[in-house]
Amino acid sequence: MSSQDLTAFLAWAEENEILWDKDAIEIREGKHGLGVYAKKNLEAGFEAIQVPKSVVLSVVSTGIANLLEDEDIEGYVGLTVACMYELSRGSESLWSAYLNLLNNRRPLMASDLSAESRELMKMSEVHGDIETDLKDMREDYDNIVVPFLEKHPEIFTADVKAQFFSFEDFKAMTAQVSSRAMDVDNYHVSALVPFADFVNHNSEPNSDYLTHEDVCDICGAITCEHLDEEDQDSEDDDEEVPDLSAEEAASAQKKRASKKAEDGDEEDIETDDENDEDWEDEEINDTCDIILDDDVKKGEEITRHYGPFPNKIFLSKYGFAEIDNENDTVTVQLEMIKKAAVGILGDAALVEERVQWFLETEDQFIGEDDEDDEDSCCSGEHDHDHEHGHEHKHEKTEEDEAEALEKEDFPRDIMYMMHDGTVDDRMLMLLNVLFMEGEQFAKVKDDMEVATEYFNDIFLRRALEEDFADEIAEADSDDEEEEKPQLKPLDETGRKIRKLVLEATLQVIRLRADAFGVSDKTTAEEDLAALKKANLSGPVFYGGVCVQGEKQIIENGLRVYGKFLAEL
Numbered sequence: 214m215s216s217q218d219l220t221a222f223l224a225w226a227e228e229n230e231i232l233w234d235k236d237a238i239e240i241r242e243g244k245h246g247l248g249v250y251a252k253k254n255l256e257a258g259f260e261a262i263q264v265p266k267s268v269v270l271s272v273v274s275t276g277i278a279n280l281l282e283d284e285d286i287e288g289y290v291g292l293t294v295a296c297m298y299e300l301s302r303g304s305e306s307l308w309s310a311y312l313n314l315l316n317n318r319r320p321l322m323a324s325d326l327s328a329e330s331r332e333l334m335k336m337s338e339v340h341g342d343i344e345t346d347l348k349d350m351r352e353d354y355d356n357i358v359v360p361f362l363e364k365h366p367e368i369f370t371a372d373v374k375a376q377f378f379s380f381e382d383f384k385a386m387t388a389q390v391s392s393r394a395m396d397v398d399n400y401h402v403s404a405l406v407p408f409a410d411f412v413n414h415n416s417e418p419n420s421d422y423l424t425h426e427d428v429c430d431i432c433g434a435i436t437c438e439h440l441d442e443e444d445q446d447s448e449d450d451d452e453e454v455p456d457l458s459a460e461e462a463a464s465a466q467k468k469r470a471s472k473k474a475e476d477g478d479e480e481d482i483e484t485d486d487e488n489d490e491d492w493e494d495e496e497i498n499d500t501c502d503i504i505l506d507d508d509v510k511k512g513e514e515i516t517r518h519y520g521p522f523p524n525k526i527f528l529s530k531y532g533f534a535e536i537d538n539e540n541d542t543v544t545v546q547l548e549m550i551k552k553a554a555v556g557i558l559g560d561a562a563l564v565e566e567r568v569q570w571f572l573e574t575e576d577q578f579i580g581e582d583d584e585d586d587e588d589s590c591c592s593g594e595h596d597h598d599h600e601h602g603h604e605h606k607h608e609k610t611e612e613d614e615a616e617a618l619e620k621e622d623f624p625r626d627i628m629y630m631m632h633d634g635t636v637d638d639r640m641l642m643l644l645n646v647l648f649m650e651g652e653q654f655a656k657v658k659d660d661m662e663v664a665t666e667y668f669n670d671i672f673l674r675r676a677l678e679e680d681f682a683d684e685i686a687e688a689d690s691d692d693e694e695e696e697k698p699q700l701k702p703l704d705e706t707g708r709k710i711r712k713l714v715l716e717a718t719l720q721v722i723r724l725r726a727d728a729f730g731v732s733d734k735t736t737a738e739e740d741l742a743a744l745k746k747a748n749l750s751g752p753v754f755y756g757g758v759c760v761q762g763e764k765q766i767i768e769n770g771l772r773v774y775g776k777f778l779a780e781l
């Protein structure tokens with residue numbers, strides 16, 4: 214990157230009304246590429262950056278918004294093609310200064326590494342994720358991008374395609390989009406937010422990214438004539454909320470998109486409507502903001518948290534991973550649990566019957582909140598393609614909701630070990646179902662109340678065991694009358710089941726370690742010390758962090774469950 218690129222970007226940012234105090238913060242090179250730094254002591258609450266949504270680069274603000282919409286190209290592919298198109302327009306594009314800066318400093322991702330370097334990550338789940346990313350990218354390019362380009366030869370001429378739209382160009386822009394896109398709102402969905410996207414990640418951040426997410430999905434405004442109409446219509450009990458015609462919606466969207474792309478001038482947007490409605494004023498303040506959570510000293514970096522991702526997602530999405538990442542996980546295949554259970558019980562038919570019952574019934578035991586947590590698209594346990602945004606583009610019917618739920622369903626055959634080595638609720642429940650006595654299983658099967666009580670007891674025991682007791686006590690501390698949770702001592706049957714559950718858990722963890730060739734010749738701590746000494750950098754180093762982190766989780770699990778078993 215030349216310093217002229219940054220200077221040109223800053224001039225562009227100023228022209229386009231991105232707000233920052235030049236005496237207070239600056240963008241400069243740091244240990245993670247460009248970052249945002251304090252030039253003087255700043256206090257918590259300080260609004261460091263305000264980016265008007267008129268300069269957000271998204272599938273609806275690009276000059277080819279209508280073409281992408283016609284072809285139903287959305288999600289990361291849509292945004293990547295939009296960015297490639299804007300880059301190909303050179304100085305004609307609203308975003309040329311911004312894209313020039315990015316183009317000359319492409320982030321190095323794990324998918325850029327040679328197959329040989331990627332092999333080094335085989336002991337981590339990230340290896341499979343990266344191979345999948347590469348395969349998906351190729352398929353998306355061949356099956357979506359190429360046909361789209363061919364459909365519009367007047368825009369994507371042979372020269373333009375050769376210069377800007379090769380597979381390598383697509384891969385490079387995918388890296389930018391994957392590592393920079395931020396959730397904006399239900400209109401822009403996931404988009405590039407110039408300037409705010411120079412804030413690097415920290416697990417203990419000092420700032421937060423805030424924006425108004427709930428906007429009109431037709432025109433993107435916080436309040437507008439479409440929402441007014443909707444409000445008006447919803448007041449009428451007998452009538453359904455009428456959809457604006459597709460034409461009307463498209464024209465509103467086009468009008469706004471082209472306004473943003475051409476001039477980004479809020480005043481012009483207001484003069485489009487003859488009626489002087491109050492919604493027009495509010496639109497002006499619709500920005501994407503970086504606001505300090507803590508005081509920041511002169512010279513310190515302003516950072517935010519990118520999300521509670523495990524390392525495999527961090528590496529494939531952003532090209533880095535965190536040492537001792539508290540959101541890291543290790544996945545366990547259902548097959549491993551079945552194998553361990555059959556090994557202990559010697560009855561494959563019983564194991565199969567109980568697994569099937571569990572899979573068919575488990576949703577009834579998971580409260581709605583838990584379900585939201587587990588399935589929430591941004592909780593990290595999924596591919597980083599945030600395609601879900603398009604669900605917000607129209608009024609949802611019940612059918613849509615059901616379809617969306619089905620689509621976002623989590624993989625039933627995968628369970629998780631957490632950073633501290635403990636297994637997730639699903640695995641704990643399943644193991645108890647597998648090892649409970651036949652009589653107990655019959656009762657649980659027959660009566661949901663019995664089942665719920667049984668599992669509640671298991672979770673409470675686990676919570677207390679894992680030192681969550683303090684948390685529970687704190688939550689109750691306002692109410693002195695309330696009793697602290699008490700556990701019934703385990704009877705002989707209870708102890709026998711618990712022993713089997715703990716033994717099976719340890720076996721599953723060992724099976725998982727073997728499946729990825731995780732060796733116990735060295736400890737995870739020793740591996741980390743060796744990794745730090747190895748003088749590696751970029752995705753190769755971070756791939757090593759993924760491998761080491763997963764080994765640490767496995768070690769933690771063996772220690773925790775080994776201890777519980779010994780104490781039984």
Ligand SMILES: C[S@@+](CC[C@H](N)C(=O)[O-])C[C@H]1O[C@@H](n2cnc3c(N)ncnc32)[C@H](O)[C@@H]1O
Nearest residue numbers: 245246247320392393410411412413414531533
């Ligand atoms: C949204 S951009 C942030 C700005 C970026 N540093 C730049 O030079 O444009 C995200 C990228 O910054 C880098 N990055 C951010 N936080 C990091 C961290 N904590 N450790 C390592 N790299 C980081 C990674 O390359 C990541 O893909």
